[in-house]
Amino acid sequence: MPKERRLASDILGLTVFLLLETAALLMLSNNNAMQKLWISRISHGFMAKTWGATQAVRGYFSLKGQNDSLALENERLREIVRDYKAAAKESDPSARPVLGNDGFKYIPATIIKSGRNSQHNYLILDKGSEDGVVENSGIITSKGVIGIVDAVSKHYSFAISFLNKELNISARIDSSGAVGPLAWDGLRTDEAVLREIPLQFRYNPGDTIYTSGYSAIFPPDIPLGVAGEAKVINGATNEIRVKLFQDHSALKYVTIIENTRIREIEDIEATEDKRKEDRK
Amino acid sequence: MRRTFTLTYLVMVVAQMIFTNYFHFSPLCMVTILPMMVLCIPTRINTVWAMVIAFATGLAVDFLAEGTLGLNALSIVPVAYARKWLIGIIFGTEPFEHKENLSTRKYGFARVSFAMIIVTTLFLAIYITADCAGTRPLWFIASKLGISLAASYLVSAPLVNLLSYDDRR
Numbered sequence: 217m218p219k220e221r222r223l224a225s226d227i228l229g230l231t232v233f234l235l236l237e238t239a240a241l242l243m244l245s246n247n248n249a250m251q252k253l254w255i256s257r258i259s260h261g262f263m264a265k266t267w268g269a270t271q272a273v274r275g276y277f278s279l280k281g282q283n284d285s286l287a288l289e290n291e292r293l294r295e296i297v298r299d300y301k302a303a304a305k306e307s308d309p310s311a312r313p314v315l316g317n318d319g320f321k322y323i324p325a326t327i328i329k330s331g332r333n334s335q336h337n338y339l340i341l342d343k344g345s346e347d348g349v350v351e352n353s354g355i356i357t358s359k360g361v362i363g364i365v366d367a368v369s370k371h372y373s374f375a376i377s378f379l380n381k382e383l384n385i386s387a388r389i390d391s392s393g394a395v396g397p398l399a400w401d402g403l404r405t406d407e408a409v410l411r412e413i414p415l416q417f418r419y420n421p422g423d424t425i426y427t428s429g430y431s432a433i434f435p436p437d438i439p440l441g442v443a444g445e446a447k448v449i450n451g452a453t454n455e456i457r458v459k460l461f462q463d464h465s466a467l468k469y470v471t472i473i474e475n476t477r478i479r480e481i482e483d484i485e486a487t488e489d490k491r492k493e494d495r496k
Numbered sequence: 497m498r499r500t501f502t503l504t505y506l507v508m509v510v511a512q513m514i515f516t517n518y519f520h521f522s523p524l525c526m527v528t529i530l531p532m533m534v535l536c537i538p539t540r541i542n543t544v545w546a547m548v549i550a551f552a553t554g555l556a557v558d559f560l561a562e563g564t565l566g567l568n569a570l571s572i573v574p575v576a577y578a579r580k581w582l583i584g585i586i587f588g589t590e591p592f593e594h595k596e597n598l599s600t601r602k603y604g605f606a607r608v609s610f611a612m613i614i615v616t617t618l619f620l621a622i623y624i625t626a627d628c629a630g631t632r633p634l635w636f637i638a639s640k641l642g643i644s645l646a647a648s649y650l651v652s653a654p655l656v657n658l659l660s661y662d663d664r665r
Binding site: 225 | 542543544547548551554555558564565566567569570573574577626629630631
């Protein structure tokens with residue numbers, strides 16, 4: 217039998233089969249209450265499963281949109297929390313940080329490309345100058361520092377990742393208040409090294425490490441990680457291994473922060489430098 | 497020869513009606529020879545016509561015996577649909593190429609019995625599931641399937657020779 221004829225015969229057979237079975241099922245359900253209930257239960261179950269599956273597929277493809285809106289919602293909620301914290305600190309002048317809490321502008325962004333395989337890793341974010349991003353803005357999440365914006369185009373930003381051995385973040389040990397530069401160790405994506413901690417400062421493994429707020433890029437008190445083992449360098453300072461909170465290998469949503477008072481800080485620094493030179 | 501088959505087939509339809517009406521041994525046991533009858537429909541009749549014949553047979557039994565209307569028809573059509581595929585697997589393409597009918601003399605009693613057991617199982621699985629309509633536990637369905645399969649096979653096995661008329665040539 218030719219292939220086409222066999223196919224036509226198979227289709228005809230299947231059609232007749234379905235027709236006869238449907239006819240039998242209709243007879244069965246129309247003449248027997250019990251079978252009618254059973255058939256309707258099966259058909260409802262089948263429909264529920266089918267619609268459930270299509271809903272699940274549709275839900276999967278809408279995840280990106282939902283994630284984006286959740287990231288925006290998160291940022292809005294964080295802003296409310298920051299406002300509350302700022303209000304609380306306003307009432308306690310001794311707790312006031314180096315930079316005023318209201319001196320930072322927060323822009324939610326998505327990482328669209330990132331390098332993690334070299335010693336000088338980078339990130340590309342989906343926000344650019346049109347969204348208000350400027351160079352030297354910080355990039356953070358609620359779990360740590362992610363990098364610093366290095367170049368900005370109209371719609372995108374290029375950033376130096378924290379997983380770049382040249383990037384140092386000013387960090388503080390919570391218990392002792394000691395401050396030093398924190399940098400990636402170049403070995404693991406979840407570990408960094410806190411250097412230049414004077415020996416007189418005591419610390420315990422497990423102490424939390426925060427941003428110090430001494431740099432003009434990052435606000436204070438962003439949790440970075442926990443202190444691990446330390447070793448003495450040249451008999452003068454401690455070098456502490458830090459286990460980072462942020463898993464840099466699974467990162468998509470971040471927040472760009474811009475210090476809106478950076479110009480003011482730079483001006484005051486320049487004035488002070490000039491005064492020192494004049495004294496000389 | 498064709499007239500003999502048709503006549504025998506009709507007699508067996510009547511026999512099935514009698515089985516359905518009078519042979520109630522237990523709720524766990526039913527006797528059916530319909531799957532064997534559909535299996536023995538001559539191979540010159542294609543699947544579509546075999547399904548139509550099976551449907552009409554099932555409907556006749558449903559209508560004239562005290563069955564649930566549509567139940568035998570629902571269960572026997574899949575047997576007719578699977579018949580060609582099943583014969584091809586168990587007996588090869590020979591019955592279709594030579595337009596031969598299933599014959600215990602030619603293909604052996606064991607192979608014909610095996611085919612009969614498969615079609616009867618298919619029929620009973622559908623019949624019992626639809627008849628119970630989700631109201632009976634699995635053990636009941638399984639027990640009824642096993643017991644009915646044994647009873648139906650014991651009744652069908654002697655009758656298969658009546659329909660496979662090659663044996664009488």
